[in-house]
Amino acid sequence: RVIPDTITEFPAFSLLLGDLHPHVLALPFGILVLALAVRTTLAATPAAEDRTGLGFWRRHPALLLVAGAVFGGLYMTNAWDVVPYGAVWAGAALLVASRRSGRATTRILDAVAHVALPGLIAVVVALPFAREDSAPIAGIGLVSRASDPARFALVWVPLVLPIAAAVLLWRPHIDRRVALAGLATALAAVGAWAAAARLGGYEDALGARGAGWAVLATLGVVGAWSLGGAARAWREAAPARAAVLGLLAVGCGLVLATELAYVAEAFHFDTRINTVFKLWYATWVLLSVAGAVGLATAVAQHPPRWSLVAIVPMALVYVASLSYLPFAIASRVGEPQQPGLDALAFHEQFDPHLDAARAWAEANLTPDDVLLESVGNQYTYTDVLSATTRSRTLLGWLQHELIWRGRDPRISQRWAVVHWIYLEGATEDARRVAEKYGITYVYLGRAEFDIYGPDVLDRFDAWPAVFESGATKIVRVPGERDAAVGTALLHRDRSEHP
Numbered sequence: 001r002v003i004p005d006t007i008t009e010f011p012a013f014s015l016l017l018g019d020l021h022p023h024v025l026a027l028p029f030g031i032l033v034l035a036l037a038v039r040t041t042l043a044a045t046p047a048a049e050d051r052t053g054l055g056f057w058r059r060h061p062a063l064l065l066v067a068g069a070v071f072g073g074l075y076m077t078n079a080w081d082v083v084p085y086g087a088v089w090a091g092a093a094l095l096v097a098s099r100r101s102g103r104a105t106t107r108i109l110d111a112v113a114h115v116a117l118p119g120l121i122a123v124v125v126a127l128p129f130a131r132e133d134s135a136p137i138a139g140i141g142l143v144s145r146a147s148d149p150a151r152f153a154l155v156w157v158p159l160v161l162p163i164a165a166a167v168l169l170w171r172p173h174i175d176r177r178v179a180l181a182g183l184a185t186a187l188a189a190v191g192a193w194a195a196a197a198r199l200g201g202y203e204d205a206l207g208a209r210g211a212g213w214a215v216l217a218t219l220g221v222v223g224a225w226s227l228g229g230a231a232r233a234w235r236e237a238a239p240a241r242a243a244v245l246g247l248l249a250v251g252c253g254l255v256l257a258t259e260l261a262y263v264a265e266a267f268h269f270d271t272r273i274n275t276v277f278k279l280w281y282a283t284w285v286l287l288s289v290a291g292a293v294g295l296a297t298a299v300a301q302h303p304p305r306w307s308l309v310a311i312v313p314m315a316l317v318y319v320a321s322l323s324y325l326p327f328a329i330a331s332r333v334g335e336p337q338q339p340g341l342d343a344l345a346f347h348e349q350f351d352p353h354l355d356a357a358r359a360w361a362e363a364n365l366t367p368d369d370v371l372l373e374s375v376g377n378q379y380t381y382t383d384v385l386s387a388t389t390r391s392r393t394l395l396g397w398l399q400h401e402l403i404w405r406g407r408d409p410r411i412s413q414r415w416a417v418v419h420w421i422y423l424e425g426a427t428e429d430a431r432r433v434a435e436k437y438g439i440t441y442v443y444l445g446r447a448e449f450d451i452y453g454p455d456v457l458d459r460f461d462a463w464p465a466v467f468e469s470g471a472t473k474i475v476r477v478p479g480e481r482d483a484a485v486g487t488a489l490l491h492r493d494r495s496e497h498p
Contacts, residue, residue, distance in 0.1 A: 003151045007277035010284045012325055016332050023281050026078035030285050033074060033085040036067050037092040038243065040114075057117050068121020075122060076129045080278035084286065087250050090115050095234045095242060141264040142197055143272055144205040146212025156255075158321035159284065161314060162291030163248055166298035170241055172229045179228025182249070186220035186256060193260040216259055223252030244294035251283045251290075265403075344388060351446040353472035354384060360467045360474065361389045369440045370394060371474075374448045375418050382447045394418055394437060422452045425459025426475070434477045441466070444473045 002008050014024045040056070040063065057064045071089075075082050093111040123130075197205040209216075227249040233242035258279050262272030338345060347354045365371060371391045376382030378399045386393035395401060395414040402411060417437060424430040434442075442463070448456050449471070460475045467474035 002154055003147050003276075005145055005271050005273055006147075006280075007273055008155055009277060009281060011281075011288075013328070016328050022078035023080070023278060026074060026081050027285065029070060029074040029077055030081055030085055030282060031289075032070055034088060034286075034289060036063075036070060037089050039063065040067070041092045041096055041239065041243075054113055054117070056114060064118055065121065067118035069125055071118055071122035072125030075126045078278075079133075081282055084250065084254055084279060084282035086115075087253065088247065088286065089118075091230075091246050091250055092243075095230065095246065098231060098234065137263060137265055139264045141262050141270065141272070142193060142200065142202060142205065143258070143260055143262060144197075144202060144208060146209045146259060147215050149211050149214050152215050155280075156287075158317060159287045159291065160248075161317060162295040163244060163287070165314065166244060166291075166294035167229075169298035169302040169304055172241060172245070173232050173236075174225060174228035175231040175235070176228060178231040179224045182224035182227035183220060186224060186253075189256065189260060190216055190220070212259070216256065219252045219256040219259065223249050223256065226252065240293060240297045244290045244297070247286045247290035251286050254279045254283050254286075347384070347388075350381065351384070351472075353469040354388075354445065356469040357385055357443070357445065357467060357472055357474065358389050361385060361391050364466070365389070365391050365441070367392075368438075370438045372418060372421060372434070372439045372442045373445075374422060374451050375415050376447065376451070380447075381450075384447065385443055385445070394439065422448060422456060422459075425456075426462035431477060440477055442475050442477065444475065446472070 009023075011024075011027060014021075040060075071082070071086075074085060090111070093114040094108070097107040097111040097114070194206060197203065226245040230242045230246035230249060233239075233245060258272060258276050262275035264270070265274060333339075344355075361371065367390070369392065371386055371393055373383050373386055373393050375395050375398055378397050380397070383393055383396050385391060387396070395411065395418060398411070398415060405411060414437070417433060421430050421434060421439075421442070434440075442460060444457055444460060454471075457471065457473060460473075463475040463478055465473050466476050
């Protein structure tokens with residue numbers, strides 16, 4: 001986390017970490033969306049009047065279905081990515097529509113239709129998922145703690161260098177009207193932020209931004225210039241240059257947005273940590289593609305005659321920035337863990353009885369059963385049985401539940417129920433509470449011993465054991481008749497062994 005209160009994760013780190021979260025799973029979809037944007041842009045022949053909109057999709061119905069399905073899949077995999085990649089798609093449509101004859105409003109509507117049709121198909125594809133999706137969004141917050149320019153440069157300068165080198169070779173002209181429109185849009189966004197800060201009682205935010213104003217100015221100027229350059233390149237029939245500068249403009253716009261506002265979620269209510277994480281991650285992909293394509297194209301078109309004065313500093317910066325990967329790989333390989341593709345192999349050493357418990361659960365539990373397990377925070381050894389089988393449980397990792405479901409009061413209620421039942425043991429009160437929540441079995445394994453002590457087994461002796469392996473046990477929550485007999489036995493045991 002180079003910049004405070006943010007997550008500046010990038011693809012190389014994600015792939016080394018191997019934690020398959022949505023932002024990682026969506027990487028192929030993002031690349032495919034970029035490819036489709038290029039395909040639809042190049043397929044729009046300059047001579048045709050139906051370069052975008054309804055006419056274009058009538059000529060390419062198969063491409064329309066593919067585009068809609070890809071956008072639907074992107075939303076279902078990582079909904080955040082719809083924003084950056086949708087912006088790329090919309091930008092490509094605007095570029096194509098800009099060369100069509102007619103009034104400006106007609107061309108804009110044409111571009112909207114070009115994006116809307118695959119968007120409608122995406123909605124149809126993703127509708128079953130969206131109906132069950134519950135994003136805990138609480139609103140929009142204003143960023144009060146801006147990025148420090150030096151730290152900001154550490155993140156983005158190495159990524160932008162190939163684009164800068166390509167620009168030096170291209171020496172592109174820009175469309176000044178488009179560039180001024182882009183700059184005006186950036187200034188309007190900053191002005192809206194300042195006005196909202198004053199109206200919301202955050203007058204100190206203006207002065208507290210300090211050197212962060214330089215970050216805003218840089219993003220606004222570079223974004224506006226690249227937007228003007230993309231428009232001019234498209235008019236000059238230079239699609240590669242237009243694409244590279246267009247991606248740079250989209251990237252600047254996304255990062256500028258995260259410097260002004262953030263999506264306030266139920267868990268990250270007062271911080272931009274997740275907004276920066278998701279939008280910057282996509283921007284990494286956009287600028288990486290732009291840099292690779294831009295530099296390769298520029299070198300092929302204009303072979304450079306650079307002196308050592310220009311090459312050596314750039315080489316040093318790149319060697320320094322690329323050093324992360326070999327050092328990170330060496331660090332990962334040196335970790336005390338057994339390499340392999342079996343994610344459950346770890347349990348054989350840490351909890352040797354879990355495999356037998358998993359086999360029993362897979363063979364005996366039905367979709368209606370609820371298996372109670374201890375609750376822990378993220379990255380703790382809890383809820384393992386339900387996580388590795390089809391079994392349902394009352395509550396998963398507490399912090400992750402809060403992130404995904406928001407501050408739902410049922411989360412704390414369920415955590416209290418889990419904690420209370422394990423402390424209470426096999427009593428009639430515990431049986432009634434378990435019955436209320438549909439709990440049919442209680443798991444007593446490694447995590448439960450660590451949290452509630454080894455005597456947790458004794459607390460559930462009165463309930464029938466349906467599985468035992470070593471000290472690990474699964475007990476069944478009895479019905480009312482079974483509970484009456486169990487309670488009598490429990491009282492007898494306590495009277496004989498006070």
